[in-house]
Amino acid sequence: MLANDVKPTSGKEVLCKVCGDRASGKHYGVPSCDGCRGFFKRSIRRNLQYVCKEGGKCMIDVMRRNQCQACRFSKCLLVNMRREAVQHERAPRSSAPPPCNLVSIPFDFYTPQKALPVRPANILLPLPTLMPVDLVYKPIDSQFTTGYCGFQRELNILNPAFDKQQSSLGMENNNTINLSKTNDSFDRVNPLKGVSSLQTEDGNCKELIFESAAKLLYFAVKWARSIPHYNHLPHRDQSVLLENSWAELFLVMASQWGLPLENLTISKELDNIRHVLQQFRHLKIDVAEASCLMALILFKAIPSLSTTSIEYISLVKDQSIAYLADKCGAFRLGHLLLLLPQVKNAAIPKFIQDTFFKGTVGEVAIERLLGDLI
Structure with missing residues (x-):
């Protein structure tokens, strides 16, 4: 499994290494929230390229994580989220969405x-x-x-x-x-x-x-x-x-x-x-x-x-x-x-x-x- 429940040993809530929000588990090697997990996964799978208008100096936290995708992605890499974990993750059985209405x-x-x-x-x-x-x-x-x-x-x-x-x-x-x-x-x-x-x-x-x-x-x-x-x-x-x-x-x-x-x-x-x-x-x-x-x-x-x-x-x-x-x-x-x-x-x-x-x-x-x- 690539994502495991993170259970704090000190009694404190485990936080996302990228934005500081509450971590939902260990995703791609790093405790992270579902938002940053999904962002990193989409970025790798779609091979997205981002450019920061502020020279890569943007603050990434819960309130500002969506303001600069380039700096958010850089932060994901900085905290050692693994590209290969996304690439080796089991792909969906079908590219079509589930049949619902x-x-x-x-x-x-x-x-x-x-x-x-x-x-x-x-x-x-x-x-x-x-x-x-x-x-x-x-x-x-x-x-x-x-x-x-x-x-x-x-x-x-x-x-x-x-x-x-x-x-x-x-x-x-x-x-x-x-x-x-x-x-x-x-x-x-x-x-x-x-x-x-x-x-x-x-x-x-x-x-x-x-x-x-x-x-x-x-x-x-x-x-x-x-x-x-x-x-x-x-x-x-x-x-x-x-x-x-x-x-x-x-x-x-x-x-x-x-x-x-x-x-x-x-x-x-x-x-x-x-x-x-x-x-x-x-x-x-x-x-x-x-x-x-x-x-x-x-x-x-x-x-x-x-x-x-x-x-x-x-x-x-x-x-x-x-x-x-x-x-x-x-x-x-x-x-x-x-x-x-x-x-x-x-x-x-x-x-x-x-x-x-x-x-x-x-x-x-x-x-x-x-x-x-x-």
Whole structure:
């Protein structure tokens, strides 16, 4: 084993040799925290090269370890973390992520047992470095049957006439699904392929767009409901948060699952949406990053929320940012956070509803229907 539990003999807590945080074990020959372990492993495996703008004189500690990757890597080598230990470590069985789906994301690092009390002193406590494997987006396939059946019920809320169209969409009256038909019109979506990956054979583009959009909205709502911190809030506050974020969540979901845009009427608003989706593809946003961005979008300190909820939301946002900073470093964190105003600017609720949902909900505002989905 390359990582062993470190048990202090003097009764004192063993600290990470790189940044001084609490060590989780002996990694690559040195007592270190999960953050520095993961950083060193990524740097070696990807053969990353870093340059320090301050001439290699940056201080590396818990608060500043993400400010300079070059000095952090140098510190790893200085304390004798072993390159060969990473290179000889057993590689994953497959380069593909574990087969899980987004709608079952539990946000395990926010579970009630680990959730911190809402006190300012706790905001700076470190997050667990490893995200759960359930934070992986999964294309629609046979493992998604249960979620798909649930989607049929929710789509009935969005479109009272949907039950008359089930057979043409591959959904049968007995609440089962003909996946061969469904996959023809909503093919397996690679998150990095983006919006062009959805194809249809029958050329019924409008119907495909409306159905795809309804699925994405349903998955976004179900994702929110899977987060324990969201469920702990008063029901009224849950509704307010979702009503103020559904359009933005919809776009982030579209960036990961894909959405057919090719045959829509060209407009400035649609160009903005295309630009945002292209930015996600260009930055190669992974599933953990996308999930954290969705958490930052969902948990907004809206004035109409209760005081307790606002404090709770502040904690969740701080934890999400802390995780992103530790996962990807300050430079990439900046690029990720700059996406949020772009998403907000492109996610115009009225335009998104008229473009993607008019065929399913007509003139009824999406905000009025969200309560039935929560």
